[in-house]
Amino acid sequence: MRAIRIHQTGGPEVLVLEEVELPPPGKGEVRIRHHAIGVNFLDTYHRTGFYPMPLPLTPGAEGAGEVVEVGAGVEGFKPGDRVVYAGPPGGYAEERNIPASFLLKLPREIDYDTGAAMMLKGLTAQYLLRQTYKVRDGDVILVHAAAGGVGQILCQWGRALGAQVIGTVGSADKAQIARKAGAHHTILYREEDFAARVGEITKGQKCAVVYDGVGRATFPASLDCLRPFGVFASFGSASGGIEAFDLGLLGRKGSLFATRPTLFTFMADRTRLEKMARDLFRAVSAGDVTIGIGRKLPLAQAAEAHRALEARETTGSIVLEP
Template sequence: MTKAIRVHRTGGPDVLSYEDVTVGEPGPGEVRVRHMAIGLNFLDIYYRTGLYPMALPFTPGNEGAGEIVSVGEGVSEFAPGDRVAYVGPLGSYAEERILPAQVVVKLPGAIDFEVAAAMMLKGMTAEFLLHRTFKVGPGHTILFHAAAGGVGLIACQWAKHLGARVIGTVGSPDKAELARQHGCDHVILYREEDFASRVREITEGAGCDVVYDSVGKATFPASLDCLKPFGTFVSFGNASGPIEGFNVALLGQKGSLYATRPTLFTHTADRASLVDMATKLFEAVESGIIKIMISARYPLAAAAEAQHSLEARATTGATVLLPA
């Protein structure tokens, strides 16, 4: 028996139950992983509340890092004792779990387990946003909402390294300073300022090449007003609620804009792409281009408390859960 968080009904953080579970042995093409650290993400809340429906009961969580305990038939890339990390199917809020070997990558010795667990989903998200959704480079101006969040801190550092001018929105002066320390050239306090007007001021009316928006309802459609003609609106989350009643004609009215709603798991469905994305992320962290900020650590048993803090926007950077 091992311990895991289980969700038997959707709702608030109180539906997260810390229970004994049976893991079993890996089947063909699978590995069993013992977690040393587990990542916490806003995505976990979408599943818990039912915004993203799942068959009940389930164990939440999409990322973790640890060691291979055993491997199933046909698995040759991994062996017991290997240090690994992953972003994959639900089930990481557990001391141990079974995973398809194809979603797991070997973890370089220079990256510790907590850093790996804190960065896999967020860092791989930053990778596909900046390198695959809209290829950011010198001369580009980007707007990144929630710049002091887990994805934001990684993405803003990376975008700055790629040569972009980086504008970020945050909710407090403390978060503003943090965003500046992690690559933002300009920071907008969205609770105190009209962010679309400030973007126009900062860019002298030109607007941004791309807006990355994980906030959703609260920042739409104003995010479109931040773009230059033919600019790209990238929606990749719904922290304030989903965007409803999207009128595609707005894209024409506001400058022949492009809009997309990519997901990480479409990119990582191909093993070669997954490995390439992870390699780029690991290299960026090992070289110091990206520094991973872990702001909080909770025991796995306190997952409800950790999610409450995340949902209340009381966190900055990344939070990890630690098995007993």
């Protein structure tokens, strides 16, 4: 079968399409044939070594497909089942083996492309909106990179939960996308002081929570967008990691809370994962969340997908087709 392999860290050019031999699924594993593969910023971190991984590596942390074979000890899955996952690397391939603990049954009303594009980003939005800070009717929330994959889901789902959503974006075109996704207000962060604009929009009341997947470029100004006891929820570092975080800032800016949760910590408990997935599937099936797919590319063009993602040329999700 064909798979993308990384033999050394570096730019998108290190993503190489190769013929590889996939062994039978081991104990507790399931072999799946991909119908669609999701592309995420997490994959670029693995490629560059920002999140070090053993090499050689096949990147890709989410996908959708059908079960081909099950290993010893696997219960609840059988050949032919429609499945999705967010899990360990290995997704940029026609087929893969994956621990059954990461797999979920894909509801019939959700197609494979949507399934592949929604799991990592959708489950991230779920733990942010429903667990990290549980958004309530009437809350004001700030979503950075509101036109991106996670950002659009946060805007849609946050609005469905009754929040007033403010989104930061990098261009007028992306502002339109964020508003379509549910943002009540958009801020062009390259042209405006976003913290000052948040103050104007909220008449000085500021936000209950800031959801920040950008990192260095939006910190520490994000803290100035929070009301007393507000929550700064950092979940990504698209512009680089936050360095030298002075904890005293939290006290000086209003007894704030700051957290850096990760999806895979939430997913470690199978019962919690299934509950999160049911919540996400319900939101998508009910139409509260629509998964935007900006580009579909063949597996062989994985490098182009990474270039577009890192250049912030994308809106919504990128899906690779095996």
